[in-house]
Amino acid sequence: MSEPTPKIRMRGVRKSFGGKVVLDGVDLDVAAGQGLVILGGSGSGKSVTIKCILGLIEPDEGVIEIDGVDVLKLPRREREALGDRIGMLFQNGALFDSLPVWENVCFKLLAQGRITRAKARDKAAEVLAQVGLAATVGDLSPAELSGGMQKRVGLARAIAAQPDIIFFDEPTTGLDPIMGAVIDGLIVDCVQKLGATAVSITHDMASARRIGTTAAMIYHGRIVWTGPAESLGRSGNAMVDQFANGQRDGPIQMELRK
Numbered sequence: 001m002s003e004p005t006p007k008i009r010m011r012g013v014r015k016s017f018g019g020k021v022v023l024d025g026v027d028l029d030v031a032a033g034q035g036l037v038i039l040g041g042s043g044s045g046k047s048v049t050i051k052c053i054l055g056l057i058e059p060d061e062g063v064i065e066i067d068g069v070d071v072l073k074l075p076r077r078e079r080e081a082l083g084d085r086i087g088m089l090f091q092n093g094a095l096f097d098s099l100p101v102w103e104n105v106c107f108k109l110l111a112q113g114r115i116t117r118a119k120a121r122d123k124a125a126e127v128l129a130q131v132g133l134a135a136t137v138g139d140l141s142p143a144e145l146s147g148g149m150q151k152r153v154g155l156a157r158a159i160a161a162q163p164d165i166i167f168f169d170e171p172t173t174g175l176d177p178i179m180g181a182v183i184d185g186l187i188v189d190c191v192q193k194l195g196a197t198a199v200s201i202t203h204d205m206a207s208a209r210r211i212g213t214t215a216a217m218i219y220h221g222r223i224v225w226t227g228p229a230e231s232l233g234r235s236g237n238a239m240v241d242q243f244a245n246g247q248r249d250g251p252i253q254m255e256l257r258k
């Protein structure tokens with residue numbers, strides 16, 4: 001029997017900036033409904049990998065497929081339409097301070113004319129409830145929210161348009177450990193409810209084990225390991241275990257100067 005088509009498939013993806021190779025032939029498969037966590041040192045290319053899939057960065061070479069379609073070959077408009085199916089929770093929330101929470105939550109739906117302003121308030125209230133926030137939060141400005149609430153609003157915005165792929169960029173960074181666990185729980189619930197495929201970047205190993213089914217490690221611009229997220233720290237791969245256990249000594253040598 002043939003293998004099912006991966007939700008996301010990358011082959012030989014290369015990207016350099018000013019002669020500096022960042023992605024050196026990334027090969028990666030993400031199955032539909034999978035929760036993949038990408039690990040790797042600072043500056044190893046995790047965000048560049050995600051931005052290439054999102055279409056925010058154009059790779060120099062390689063293939064990126066979504067549902068078997070080579071997105072790099074799509075005309076601009078079709079490529080942008082693909083973005084409607086993708087949600088993103090940015091590291092710093094990236095909420096618009098000039099807009100109330102409800103407009104932030106429904107920003108994409110409003111911008112695309114998929115919802116009227118009158119209906120957007122109710123829609124925002126419904127999505128805010130899914131992330132444990134009262135409807136009244138919709139009228140606040142993002143600046144009035146705590147870090148944990150901003151993450152919840154960012155999550156609400158990421159899921160509002162019911163995407164089938166969601167990216168999470170360091171979802172627990174800056175949160176206390178309990179709030180981090182709460183946000184992870186919400187992420188898992190929301191992703192499951194949507195039946196979405198999730199790709200996350202995190203340096204938080206507890207979070208990686210909670211939100212990931214599979215983990216992949218990027219090193220020197222390539223994916224050097226993939227395996228179950230629950231095995232992080234005792235995977236048997238010296239690089240992965242050094243990284244997951246935060247050990248100074250091991251095969252990975254920190255490059256302090258570039």
Ligand SMILES: Nc1ncnc2c1ncn2[C@@H]1O[C@H](COP(=O)(O)OP(=O)(O)OP(=O)(O)O)[C@@H](O)[C@H]1O
Nearest residue numbers: 017018022040041042043044045046047048049201
């Ligand atoms: N638009 C850009 N122009 C030039 N260099 C870039 C650009 N985007 C990323 N880089 C470089 O690519 C490298 C990888 O960056 P990336 O943001 O993917 O790292 P990361 O693995 O996500 O790191 P961190 O964990 O610190 O967020 C870095 O050296 C960065 O300076």
